[in-house]
Amino acid sequence: xxxxxSPPPELVTxxxxxxxxxxxxxxxxxxxxxxxxxFVPVYCAHKKMDPVAxxxxxxxxxxxxxxxxxxxxxxxxxxxxxxxATDRVQRFRQGNMEFLLLNHPLDCPVCDRGGExxxxxxxxxxxxxxxxxxxxxxxxxxxxxxxxDRIMLxxxxxxxxxxxxxxxxxxTGDRAIVLQERAVHTVVDTFEGRPLTGPFQGxxxxxxxxxxxxxxxxxxxxxxxxxxxxxxxxxxxxxxCTVGIDSRDNAVVRFVSQDNPDVDDSWLCDxxxxxxxxxxxxxxxxxxxxxxxxxxxxVGALEAVGAAARALAGVLxxxxxxxxxxxxxxxxxxxxxxxxxxxxRDVIGTPHLDHQLEPWPDLAPDEFRxxxxxxxxxxTVVVLGERPEAATxxxxxxxxxxxxxxxxxxxxxxxxxxxxELAGRVRDRGRVGVVAHExxxxxxxxxxxxxxxxxxxxxxLTLTEGMNGRGCKDLGxxxxxxxGYRRLDRAGMHGRAxxxxxxxxxxxxxxxxxxxxxMEQDPAYEAAIxxxxxxxxxxxxxxxxxxxxxxxxxxxxxxxxxGTVTSSEGRVQRIRVxxxxxxxxxxxxxxxxxxxxxxxxxxxxxxxxxxxxxDVICDAVPAYRGTRGGLRAAWPGTGGxx
Amino acid sequence: xxxxxGPPAAATPLLSAATRERIRTAxxxxxxxxSAALPALWAAQDxxxxxxxxxxxxxxxxxxxxxxxxxxxxxxxxxxFRRPPGxxxxxxxxxxxxxxxxxEGLLRHLExxxxxxxxxxxxxxxxxxxxxxxxxxxxxxxxxxxxxxYSHEDCTPxxxxxxxxxxxxxPGPTGAPR
Numbered sequence: 001x002x003x004x005x006s007p008p009p010e011l012v013t014x015x016x017x018x019x020x021x022x023x024x025x026x027x028x029x030x031x032x033x034x035x036x037x038x039f040v041p042v043y044c045a046h047k048k049m050d051p052v053a054x055x056x057x058x059x060x061x062x063x064x065x066x067x068x069x070x071x072x073x074x075x076x077x078x079x080x081x082x083x084x085a086t087d088r089v090q091r092f093r094q095g096n097m098e099f100l101l102l103n104h105p106l107d108c109p110v111c112d113r114g115g116e117x118x119x120x121x122x123x124x125x126x127x128x129x130x131x132x133x134x135x136x137x138x139x140x141x142x143x144x145x146x147x148x149d150r151i152m153l154x155x156x157x158x159x160x161x162x163x164x165x166x167x168x169x170x171x172t173g174d175r176a177i178v179l180q181e182r183a184v185h186t187v188v189d190t191f192e193g194r195p196l197t198g199p200f201q202g203x204x205x206x207x208x209x210x211x212x213x214x215x216x217x218x219x220x221x222x223x224x225x226x227x228x229x230x231x232x233x234x235x236x237x238x239x240x241c242t243v244g245i246d247s248r249d250n251a252v253v254r255f256v257s258q259d260n261p262d263v264d265d266s267w268l269c270d271x272x273x274x275x276x277x278x279x280x281x282x283x284x285x286x287x288x289x290x291x292x293x294x295x296x297x298x299v300g301a302l303e304a305v306g307a308a309a310r311a312l313a314g315v316l317x318x319x320x321x322x323x324x325x326x327x328x329x330x331x332x333x334x335x336x337x338x339x340x341x342x343x344x345r346d347v348i349g350t351p352h353l354d355h356q357l358e359p360w361p362d363l364a365p366d367e368f369r370x371x372x373x374x375x376x377x378x379x380t381v382v383v384l385g386e387r388p389e390a391a392t393x394x395x396x397x398x399x400x401x402x403x404x405x406x407x408x409x410x411x412x413x414x415x416x417x418x419x420x421e422l423a424g425r426v427r428d429r430g431r432v433g434v435v436a437h438e439x440x441x442x443x444x445x446x447x448x449x450x451x452x453x454x455x456x457x458x459x460x461l462t463l464t465e466g467m468n469g470r471g472c473k474d475l476g477x478x479x480x481x482x483x484g485y486r487r488l489d490r491a492g493m494h495g496r497a498x499x500x501x502x503x504x505x506x507x508x509x510x511x512x513x514x515x516x517x518x519m520e521q522d523p524a525y526e527a528a529i530x531x532x533x534x535x536x537x538x539x540x541x542x543x544x545x546x547x548x549x550x551x552x553x554x555x556x557x558x559x560x561x562x563g564t565v566t567s568s569e570g571r572v573q574r575i576r577v578x579x580x581x582x583x584x585x586x587x588x589x590x591x592x593x594x595x596x597x598x599x600x601x602x603x604x605x606x607x608x609x610x611x612x613x614x615d616v617i618c619d620a621v622p623a624y625r626g627t628r629g630g631l632r633a634a635w636p637g638t639g640g641x642x
Numbered sequence: 643x644x645x646x647x648g649p650p651a652a653a654t655p656l657l658s659a660a661t662r663e664r665i666r667t668a669x670x671x672x673x674x675x676x677s678a679a680l681p682a683l684w685a686a687q688d689x690x691x692x693x694x695x696x697x698x699x700x701x702x703x704x705x706x707x708x709x710x711x712x713x714x715x716x717x718x719x720x721x722x723f724r725r726p727p728g729x730x731x732x733x734x735x736x737x738x739x740x741x742x743x744x745x746e747g748l749l750r751h752l753e754x755x756x757x758x759x760x761x762x763x764x765x766x767x768x769x770x771x772x773x774x775x776x777x778x779x780x781x782x783x784x785x786x787x788x789x790x791x792y793s794h795e796d797c798t799p800x801x802x803x804x805x806x807x808x809x810x811x812x813p814g815p816t817g818a819p820r
Contacts, residue, residue, distance in 0.1 A: 175707070182774075191708070
């Protein structure tokens, strides 16, 4: 799918405050200034949106042009002389700041944006030393008006930069927010003030350069200097959006987007962004609990591991390993998933292990070949049904970008559409991408085959459920396929078959890592695990699993551990510890799994930390080598690392 | 998401078939339907006398753009009414030339004489007064005001009083229809 190498763009050399800088032709002066290391203040300009040049903050001197020019909307030319620090520019900025602050309420002490506000920062840096406007003479607007249950609007703080309006036009396409009225009366609003309904509202406070749009969930919660930011991956789905986890007093208070142009393009969906309270849950499993003999008693985690290992060994002495099974979850890290399949396959010796309910016959890395970013390069993207965008909402924004900014054809078809009549609807006979949810992978294969016959180059992207469903598959936490999609001689039972066997009393022991929402919602789940005589469970939260375990080991949420996860497109990214475990907290899940395996006689070569464990993974799955830094795994026959 | 967000259409549409036809004709004159927002709003206002939010939503649906976008246009321009206006619409220019020639005093005189604030409508429904029109392009005859579709220049309180008397007798808006 790699595009033909385009000729390098022609370079243009200009000077910014006397410093020479070379940039590709067509670059905007603002970007050239940034490259030259010269900061030019902006409010309206945004890297992901087209320039409008309305805030006037970036006006600078260009050559002999008589008037100041907006750096955000002026294209560089060879020999251009840009001056950003002259007295004239500074005088202008001072005047512009005075205009912007004319009716601003100056309510910074109660504004959520205080401390990370461009209006504050630029007023400090470029503004006049004192105001000539009496506070009583200001024009007032609505304050603290909910635009929805997620977003609060303060029209007085707004500086009319158009960013939210352009976001709704260029990025989501719902065109829900506009500027109404005219001149000093102009306000940001929705039609008739009706609530926003879109699934991407949480990006609005991030594009807002001031405190006009704020998160309801973050209202009056913190100041930025009290927050600790941890770069990580959003656990909401398998799309792999990079996030900053902002925490305070060892609780997560918000997710912020981190611009990863290959994945999220700096946008998060509301489900992911506002899903953080899950990480602050109070119904936790904090100590190990044993009820192997007699009533439940709390013990140390490693002591519980030893007891669980003895109980498992007892089962294995009396029964065939076939009567033991392992169930993981797409919420585990790669290291944990790899370790669990080692524990099941190599140590216990059972072929029955899985992380999901349904079987995935004929699984091969080729169905994940298309990268998210490559969706923009496809002439046509065929999307099967509504499930891909329901499972990974940010995909919608990438598709809209491909359609709107790149002029690509996005063909949304019913999941059960007839593939044979599809070829005629594909506009250009060029590169075609087929995007499908994992539940429709058979149909996606049929569509891809039909289109390949007519069009040639067809690549697929399959969207998996759960944060790390892809990693669990890559690393062999499923029956019949070992790490790296290695076909195994012994077929095993998939998740649903394991539950059925358990319910019928055919399993003597289960090792389960939770939480696994897909399984736990299944009506058969509870009856199945209740029937197994020995359930060794590792889970961070209370629920069905913790209730029915004879050996319950304390797990960690994704905010409390480190490791790697693999997104649907095969990108291997790190998650990091955002919430520090308290002193005396149980060891990480990976260590507990390794110790369990060792106690049963298994050999695990490296120290059970995420980083050395990743090296063990790379030895078993060579495609994972070279993915450090958040790259896609390079599977043989599916193109190189990207 | 590419669908323009808007409220569901009213059970009984406000816009008549003739108005919709006018909107479609206007659309055909432009490469993009959104460019026809102004003539489309005129069509709606000519039929209904004003443009209520439901009509904006119908115009938006007709043009295939967001209801909020139509509202943005309708609120930007002073000549679209969001509430039913009086029989006569008086717009007073208060820009530089007119201001220098006493427009503020003229506006206050009108407010007093009609008993309504700027932007208001008299209780008998005869007059709506506004000064948000900005320049009427009649600086040579400042202070100027516009009533319905007629322009009145060199206005003084006396002349305005006589004008109001004449207008009270008129049954409907003065001036040629568009």
